Amino acid sequence: MTPSFIQIKGIRDGLLITLDGLTWSDLAAAFVKNVDERLSFFQGARVALNVGTNELRVADLSALRDQLSERGIALWAILSESTVTETTAQNLGLATRLSIPRPVDKLEPELELPEDAAKWVKGPLRSGGRVIFEGNVVVLGDVNPGAEIIAGGSVIVWGRLRGVVHAGAQGNEKVVVCALEMAPTQLRIAGEIAVSPKKQGKIRPEVVCLKDGQLVAEPW
Amino acid sequence: MTAKVVTIASGKGGVGKTTSVANIAVALASRGQKVTCIDGDIGLRNLDVILGLENRIVYDLVDVIEGRCRLRQAMIRDKRLPELYLIPAAQTRDKTAVSPSDMVRLCDELSQEVDWIIIDSPAGIERGFKNAIAAADRVLVMTNAEISAVRDADRVIGLLDAEEKGPAALIINRLDPELVRRGDMLSVADVLDLLAIELIGIIPEDEKVIIASNRGQPLALDGKNKAGLAFQNIARRLMGEQVPFIELETQNLLWRLLGRK
Numbered sequence: 001m002t003p004s005f006i007q008i009k010g011i012r013d014g015l016l017i018t019l020d021g022l023t024w025s026d027l028a029a030a031f032v033k034n035v036d037e038r039l040s041f042f043q044g045a046r047v048a049l050n051v052g053t054n055e056l057r058v059a060d061l062s063a064l065r066d067q068l069s070e071r072g073i074a075l076w077a078i079l080s081e082s083t084v085t086e087t088t089a090q091n092l093g094l095a096t097r098l099s100i101p102r103p104v105d106k107l108e109p110e111l112e113l114p115e116d117a118a119k120w121v122k123g124p125l126r127s128g129g130r131v132i133f134e135g136n137v138v139v140l141g142d143v144n145p146g147a148e149i150i151a152g153g154s155v156i157v158w159g160r161l162r163g164v165v166h167a168g169a170q171g172n173e174k175v176v177v178c179a180l181e182m183a184p185t186q187l188r189i190a191g192e193i194a195v196s197p198k199k200q201g202k203i204r205p206e207v208v209c210l211k212d213g214q215l216v217a218e219p220w
Numbered sequence: 221m222t223a224k225v226v227t228i229a230s231g232k233g234g235v236g237k238t239t240s241v242a243n244i245a246v247a248l249a250s251r252g253q254k255v256t257c258i259d260g261d262i263g264l265r266n267l268d269v270i271l272g273l274e275n276r277i278v279y280d281l282v283d284v285i286e287g288r289c290r291l292r293q294a295m296i297r298d299k300r301l302p303e304l305y306l307i308p309a310a311q312t313r314d315k316t317a318v319s320p321s322d323m324v325r326l327c328d329e330l331s332q333e334v335d336w337i338i339i340d341s342p343a344g345i346e347r348g349f350k351n352a353i354a355a356a357d358r359v360l361v362m363t364n365a366e367i368s369a370v371r372d373a374d375r376v377i378g379l380l381d382a383e384e385k386g387p388a389a390l391i392i393n394r395l396d397p398e399l400v401r402r403g404d405m406l407s408v409a410d411v412l413d414l415l416a417i418e419l420i421g422i423i424p425e426d427e428k429v430i431i432a433s434n435r436g437q438p439l440a441l442d443g444k445n446k447a448g449l450a451f452q453n454i455a456r457r458l459m460g461e462q463v464p465f466i467e468l469e470t471q472n473l474l475w476r477l478l479g480r481k
Contacts, residue, residue, distance in 0.1 A: 058384045063321075066354070069347075070319040091382040124416055126378035127371050144374050144414060162414075 006034055011098065014046030014076070018215040024054045028064050031106075048077035048098060056085040061092055113134055123159055125149070134170070145185055151175075166190075172209045178220050189215055223331035226338050226458065227356035228391075229380075231325075231372030233343030239433050240423070240451070241340040242270040243440040249304035250441060254334040255303040256295060258326075260352040261342040262317055264376075265309035272299065272436020273306055282310035283298035285322045291329055300441070305334070305436040315347040320354030323334045327355035336458075345379055353380065358390045360420060365395050365406040374415055389420035391454065396425040399469040421454035423447050424468050 002008065019027045047068065056078075065075045078089035078096060086096045096156045108217035118131040123141015130150070131137055136153035147163035149155055154175040155167045161179035166188040167176040173190045181203050187194050190209070194215040205220035228237050228244075238261070245257040258281065259267035278293040283384035284307070289458035310317060327337055342354035353359055359380055373390070376396045380386045392411055399405035408422060423429075426447040432439040440451040446466060453463045 058382070062383060066320040066350070070321065071387065126381075127375040127377055142414075146371055149296070177231070 002034060003030060006031055011048070013098065014048065014074075015042075016048045016079075016098070018050040018052070020052040020058065021048075021053075024051075024056060024060060027051075027054070028060070032064075032067050033066070035073065039071060043072045044078055046074050048079060048095075049075065050079040051082075052087060053081050053083060055082045056080070056088055058091060061085075061088055061094070064160055065092065065094075118149075118153070125158075125163065127163075136175075143179075143184075154178075168210075176207050176209045178205065178207040180205045182208065182217060189213060221332060221335060222356060223256075223326050223327070223334045223337045224458075225331070225355050225357045226336065226360060227260075227341055228338070228360045228362055229341035229349060229352060229376055230343065230362040230369070231345060231376040233254060233364075233367045235369050236423070236429075237343075237362050237431060238266045238270055238340050239364060239438075240393065240454075242268060242433070242438045243339050243429075243451035244454055244458070245304060245336075245438040246271075246301065246438040247339075247340045247452045248299075248336050248458070249298070249398070250452075251455060252303070253336055253455075253459070254303045255336045256307060257338040257339060257340065258307045259309035259340050260318075260323075260348060261340060262309045262348065263311065263314045263343065265311050267340050268296075268308045269377050270433045271438065273304055273308075274436070278309050280308045280310040281315045281326075281373045283314050284326065286317055290385060291326070293385070296351055315342070315351065316413075318351050320350050323351050323354045326455075328329050343375065349376075349379075349406065353383065353432060355387050356385055360391055361384050361388045361415075361417070362391045362393055363411065363415075364393055365408070365411055367406070370411055370414055377415060389418045389419055390415055391423065392419070392420040393423045394425045395422055395426040395468065396470070419465075420457050421450055422465055422468070436443045440454075 007018040009016045010014055019031055029137050068075050076095055078094050079098045080086050089096050119130055119134035119137050121137060121139045123139050125139055125143045125147040127144055127146025131149040132150045135150040137149055139157045142159040143157050143163040145162045148190045149220045150166045150169050152170050155165050155177045157179035160181040161184050165177050165184055165187045168190040174188060177187060182196060184196050187208060189210045192215055206217045207220040208215055208217045228241050230237050233249050241257055245255045258465045268277060273296050279289040282293045283289045284291055287329060294307050295305040295353060315431050317457050330337055342348035354433045360374055361373050377388050380388050396405055400407045424446050428445055429439050429447050439445055439448040443446040450466060470477045
């Protein structure tokens with residue numbers, strides 16, 4: 001028998017389970033107990049959890065994820081009304097929306113962003129790290145090879161840029177990419193792509209913008 | 221006693237994790253510390269071979285976790301150092317035989333009996349890696365001075381940050397000062413530049429490490445060897461000592477003075 005604070009719904013991508021009504025530690029324990037009681041039903045399932053307003057830290061979520069994975073259940077998404085929980089889930093590489101649209105679709109602004117809105121990212125952004133934002137992106141620190149930034153607006157890196165950056169991802173050609181050291185694996189502005197040429201001589205800050213359909217780098 | 225749990229991870233395979241676990245464990249034990257190392261590479265176990273304990277395995281990590289033996293029964297005492305133990309991995313199972321919470325429970329139980337638990341993580345960032353870091357108080361990330369290994373180390377450091385297991389410390393393995401001097405290998409500064417974490421050890425390239433591993437006699441017992449000394453220094457740094465890094469260039473200069481080309 002499933003208690004009332006656990007609601008289970010079948011969705012296209014597996015199960016959507018809503019936990020609500022108790023404190024998180026009670027909820028998590030009750031949920032795991034419920035899973036154990038009906039293991040044959042849950043085993044091999046892909047689960048998205050709706051945790052309502054609970055504010056969850058890394059330890060909470062990673063513990064539950066590990067407990068579920070021990071039982072052969074893949075936790076792939078966390079839905080939450082709390083931004084703390086959403087950030088935690090994203091840090092652990094879990095989805096926070098049910099349908100994962102292609103990155104470009106995801107860039108469609110949900111709210112009307114002011115033109116100078118920027119996302120502040122504390123670096124270094126390491127390999128495997130990914131930032132997607134419909135406005136401008138400012139990184140304080142390095143962007144390492146294997147990291148990716150996709151921005152609707154401009155991208156400013158206060159550090160070395162060695163990863164992949166796509167600025168103006170929704171087609172805005174008036175954006176710029178700047179970095180203290182410009183050595184990206186690949187750089188895209190709107191629809192144009194460039195790789196950075198082999199550098200010689202002194203390292204200096206540079207700004208890249210789109211001029212007549214070409215990416216052009218200039219001292220910054 | 222409450223043990224410190226140290227995991228050595230790298231992302232990329234073949235950079236020398238297992239050899240280093242063996243050597244760091246030996247170095248700690250030779251300093252009078254009580255050490256247990258755990259081979260986390262279930263299905264591809266190696267640590268027993270490098271420690272020269274392969275023929276003594278009766279029970280393994282999975283036997284303990286599944287309750288077929290007591291913890292003490294799976295702990296193999298080292299031939300040379302009475303305070304060094306190994307819990308070997310199972311060879312006939314895979315990573316799913318162990319879960320992160322199993323590792324936490326195991327280390328909790330062990331931590332009453334020893335000063336150090338050193339865990340050898342398998343390559344990769346999947347289940348085996350998650351198991352290996354679950355109980356860690358401290359993670360040492362290992363890399364060679366080559367771009368692909370550094371890239372993978374960067375990814376692992378990012379994952380450790382996300383799991384709140386950071387800040388990790390870095391070991392650079394198989395550094396060849398001659399190649400660095402010629403500009404054919406990344407230098408320590410290049411690697412640190414990218415990874416931007418604390419450095420805890422630099423192991424110079426030395427064929428004796430491989431020879432010692434094949435013989436099952438970890439090099440850290442040989443105080444005259446530079447690589448062995450580097451492992452001893454890592455052990456001392458783990459124990460909280462301030463130890464300067466070995467000057468690898470002077471050896472070079474000496475060789476050149478002796479007429480080596």
